[in-house]
Amino acid sequence: MTNSEMSGSSPFKMRLVHLDLKGAPPKVSYLSEVFPLFHALGANGLLLEYEDMFPYEGHLRLLRAKHAYSPPEIKEILHLAALNELEVIPLVQTFGHMEFVLKHEALAHLREVALFPNTLNPHEAESLALVGAMISQVMELHPGARWLHVGCDEVYYLGEGEASRRWLRQEHNTKARLCLSHMKAVACHVLARHPATTPLVWDDMLRAIPEDQLSASGVPQLVEPVLWDYGADLDIHGKALLMEKYRRCGFLRLWAASAFKGATGASQALTPIEHHLRNNVQWLQVAASGPADMLQGIVLTGWQRYDHFSVLCELLPVGIPSLAVCLQSLLHGGFTEDVKARVENFLGISSLEITDLMSEGAGSFPGSDILALITHVGLHLRSSVDTLLERDSLLARWSTLVQELEAALHRVFYPDAVEEWLEENARPSLQRLQALVQDLREAASAGPGPGPGPSPHSGQDP
Template sequence: MRIKSEEGEKKRPDRFVSRDLTEDGEMAGSSPFRMRLVHLDLKGAPPKVSYLSEILPLFRALGANGLLIEYEDMFPYEGALRLLRARHAYSPSEIREILRLATLNELEVIPLVQTFGHMEFVLKHEALAHLREVAPFPNTLNPHEEESLALVGAMIDQVMALHPKARWLHIGCDEVYYLGEGEASRRWLQQEQNTKAKLCLSHVQAVASHVLARHPATTPLLWDDMLRAVPEDQLTASGVPQLAQPVLWDYGADLDVHSKALLMEKYRKCGFSRLWAASAFKGATGASQALTPTEHHLRNHMQWLQVAASGPADALQGIVLTGWQRYDHFSVLCELLPVGIPSLAVCLQSLLHGGFAEDVKARVENFLGISSLDITGVTSAGAGSFPGSDILALVTQVSLHLHSSVDELLQRDRYVTGWFSPYHRRRKLIHPVMIQHIQPQALSLLARWSTLAGELEAAMQRVFYPDAVDEWLEENVRPSLQRLQQLLQDLGEAAGAQSPRAGPGPDPRQEP
């Protein structure tokens, strides 16, 4: 297979050429999922377009045939919506380039626009705060305001203007927290026969109807969690099953296969024409998770294969392999995209071949350039040679050893704990000979980690924008370096206080 570019034809790296393609370009294997979408969550550490140009061929080679792109504040909204843009939001030309790259790599793009819950990136702005369901909380949109529907309609129309060929549009609608708790909702719920379920469904119906009216060739998708507890008769009567397709999501390693099969049957009875699944390859095991537990995500995908096998062959249109970058707009970053690539490779290939046998493991190792893949640890053995593998290697070093090595010096080294404790540091007291034991260790450790931190910063700058690089380093690297720097500063001050020329130090028996 060849990639065409403006500079002429360039050959894919050998390991990116999938051995799983049939003559007509379809993926071989035993996957029950016709569509296999990699989710790009852009509300945290969004990759530069240059990195996407490197990694999308690998996605395709591993078995993906689509992307679910959750733009959030990275979309170049215009006009009254311009305030939604992040500082480094993609430009319209960059969006077009992403779509070109996706087409080049035979990846169908489905954009995702939040329209109900997870609206923090919109409702955090003072100019739009009056559209919150509950005034103090920016996560949920007030479904009673006409302006609310006009707002999400404008967002949808701008996104669709740059994605005119999209066959599906994901409208979010998950985790609509505090729904029914706003003043307008409380009044509405006091009326006979009004329920929170009815309130939720009416907004979903309005948003989906807008999509179909303005973009009739595009089918709305939505997360299914707000639908699970709705009685069948209410769901059927709402009209939503004729307008949209639900995406059943569960990221657990031990998801209940039988319950999922029953839920699928319920949705089919209610009239939904197609159902989708959603797993996770990263970003679902802890808000501040830095390294991806591949085994957890593999087990999640094995359970989804069982779910697919429990129903009719065409029950599920496809599966979204979610890769969350933040739990919500205000939370910290979880695993960076390059860190999750080995997990993604394992999960995609397992979906494609119906499991993770030795031959599938060998394929993954070949694709990633990893000599020996170990899925039982938090990350693979050896960083590999895929795009961004240097980030994986350095993040692994930081996550496994930086904090612990500094703790080892500050909390378990006998010279530090015995002769330069917090008590001594506050009073600038130290036996001069102890400086010779402590200072060289601290300087060596600081030099080692400062060098590695510089390498990681340079590697991340090639993939991410400056704010994401700064955030990750500030959360994960700089606090430990600052602890070492503070120790050395305290040593220097204590040494100065003990110098004969400095006069006698403070009486250690006297309180400061």
């Protein structure tokens, strides 16, 4: 049975898996392993948030991360996506969440507020030229993309820069108007150069704008908003009313956005599946109660950092059981025993736990070793170090497990992400344990009687 046949019951024609590459971006080899799984689970598209992983060229080269994908790697990712019938929508931030751009000295003069690198100053001609250049480089590597997501969420401090304050003192000027004019400029830029590509925007900056202003702005004719809410207790009626409002303002199509990971805590290490299942099932209810035929699809977001400077939250392999549960529930209209059995089958998991953490030996899907080891670290590393019942054997055990996890992570992620995750979640406890074992050894060897002397490896890393 093909995806299109299966999804007869789903109100979401497009089901996109969001890959947030601004933290722990997977190696292309790992993407080649998971794309077939995404497809099998019912996804038919990808929203690729490249951030600094895109191989920007020329004067934008400074935006590249150390392990940025090369142009051939991007082509390979798109080829793998096509093989697995996953339509790719690239995402380029053009307003808020511009930290990866505006943190650079050479571009800092384009900040809305000098102290904060998150928001672009919409009054500078150079600002539009900058996002225009980013867009054209991304589109060059994504020829024929039907949609381009231009971000525009969480535009913090908008209106607080010097130029904005001056502008806002003029009659009729408001922050809403400022926001809409920049959105419109970006959308027009995209459409002028890529008439077959529709810009998508996150909807949070639009929600509170009065209907008449939104209607008069010209924005509804240019973009498709993505309504996002990652909570486990959606206001279903409120969402339906918001969709109605957008329809009255002239938007022709809307998208929903749920989450499968990365939305329950900035430093969350293990994914609470039940939370994300409830979130996605409630989006099914929104789809059933909102205006018919406006919904183009749903994006299952999988955030990897809350922003460019935040710590890592759950790694992609850790979130895969949650993604499987959410995609299959969206496809089949809910989470039944039958859907649970299908998910267990897809993931090679004997009994799926929705409410509790996954069991430590869970699954045979790509990256399941990482999930099992991270679950083990999350459940036991801190507590076992805190209790410290036995010294040397405990250190040897944890050193071995962390080395095993490190090797598993290296297969999927680049060295800096592996380093960051271990630094955040494993190394501090291991170092405490090591120092303690060292102290105990020294105390023992210095003490009276024939106590055990220092081992030959004393003072070295295990």
